[in-house]
Amino acid sequence: MSLIEVKNITKRFDEKIVLDNISFSIEEGDIFGLIGPNGAGKSTLINIMTGLWKCSGGEVVVGGYDLKKEPLKVKEQIGLVPQEVALMDTVSVYDNLEFFGSLYGLKRKLLKERIDEALEITGLMDKKKEKVKKLSGGMKRRLNIAVAIMHHPRILIMDEPTVGIDPQSRNHIFEFAKKINRENNTTIIYTSHYMEEVDMLCNNLFIIDLGKEIAYGDKKHIKSMVSNNNRVILNIDNYKGEMILDVKSMDGVKECNEEEGLIKLLVEQSTFRLEPLLKIAEKYNGEIKGINFEEPSLEEVFLALTGKKLRD
Numbered sequence: 001m002s003l004i005e006v007k008n009i010t011k012r013f014d015e016k017i018v019l020d021n022i023s024f025s026i027e028e029g030d031i032f033g034l035i036g037p038n039g040a041g042k043s044t045l046i047n048i049m050t051g052l053w054k055c056s057g058g059e060v061v062v063g064g065y066d067l068k069k070e071p072l073k074v075k076e077q078i079g080l081v082p083q084e085v086a087l088m089d090t091v092s093v094y095d096n097l098e099f100f101g102s103l104y105g106l107k108r109k110l111l112k113e114r115i116d117e118a119l120e121i122t123g124l125m126d127k128k129k130e131k132v133k134k135l136s137g138g139m140k141r142r143l144n145i146a147v148a149i150m151h152h153p154r155i156l157i158m159d160e161p162t163v164g165i166d167p168q169s170r171n172h173i174f175e176f177a178k179k180i181n182r183e184n185n186t187t188i189i190y191t192s193h194y195m196e197e198v199d200m201l202c203n204n205l206f207i208i209d210l211g212k213e214i215a216y217g218d219k220k221h222i223k224s225m226v227s228n229n230n231r232v233i234l235n236i237d238n239y240k241g242e243m244i245l246d247v248k249s250m251d252g253v254k255e256c257n258e259e260e261g262l263i264k265l266l267v268e269q270s271t272f273r274l275e276p277l278l279k280i281a282e283k284y285n286g287e288i289k290g291i292n293f294e295e296p297s298l299e300e301v302f303l304a305l306t307g308k309k310l311r312d
């Protein structure tokens with residue numbers, strides 16, 4: 001059985017269907033991306049999975065517990081980093097952690113240990129005496145994450161954690177997510193409308209738009225379903241100009257352009273082979289310095305599946 005099972009979830013607000021029969025499962029230790037444009041239904045789904053909102057139909061099972069029947073057993077396994085920062089503005093970083101930690105039932109020595117650990121992992125140790133209202137938006141986000149991990153949840157849900165924050169905090173949040181997943185095997189659900197973030201972090205994906213499933217499964221599989229095209233970028237010196245003509249006539253090569261000292265190919269994954277390319281380079285005395293392969297981006301996948309750009 002998977003760690004999280006979302007089965008046929010539907011949500012209506014009056015007559016409006018906001019989630020339409022959504023199903024997926026998440027394995028323990030995964031970094032799972034929930035992606036879609038603004039208004040797609042991501043936060044609604046998160047609110048339902050964490051028991052904050054009731055669904056109109058369907059069920060959620062976490063660690064074998066049915067959310068409707070045993071909500072506390074489900075909630076104690078989850079840490080939630082909500083989209084809106086939820087902190088006490090007029091008290092210090094440390095006091096916020098102490099307060100929220102005690103709500104989780106942490107006391108004395110263990111509470112102190114967990115506060116220190118949360119400050120360390122979110123890079124806020126030197127801000128512990130600062131009042132929250134003096135922190136930057138990115139630091140507030142990091143503190144919100146610190147709050148969410150104090151009870152060592154098995155699952156951490158991060159709802160658009162990088163919206164409107166500075167690049168340094170964004171990187172910090174990224175590295176944090178990878179670290180806690182790697183070192184503690186924490187299962188992460190990461191929602192975002194920034195496809196490149198999800199592309200970098202996640203293994204499995206659920207793409208949602210207007211409350212409906214657009215694609216679900218292994219990231220590589222989704223990409224290969226949508227597009228058989230990859231890019232190959234060849235960094236090569238001292239080759240003769242005629243080489244390009246030979247490369248263009250290779251099986252599986254759809255386009256070949258020279259740009260900024262690099263040769264960029266658009267290739268058909270199923271028919272392109274690297275070996276003939278290397279032979280052509282050798283024939284023309286080219287010195288290969290590097291070869292990079294690029295899959296289609298998730299932006300391209302979304303465009304192919306919905307006919308629209310993510311940020312329309």
Ligand SMILES: Nc1ncnc2c1ncn2[C@@H]1O[C@H](COP(=O)(O)OP(=O)(O)OP(=O)(O)O)[C@@H](O)[C@H]1O
Pocket residue numbers: 013018036037038039040041042043044045160193
């Ligand atoms: N309380 C509510 N009453 C009526 N409609 C709502 C309510 N909450 C959300 N919706 C609608 O549900 C849809 C999905 O909203 P939701 O916030 O889940 O999207 P999202 O994917 O999280 O988008 P964003 O990235 O902008 O937060 C939207 O059309 C929104 O207007």
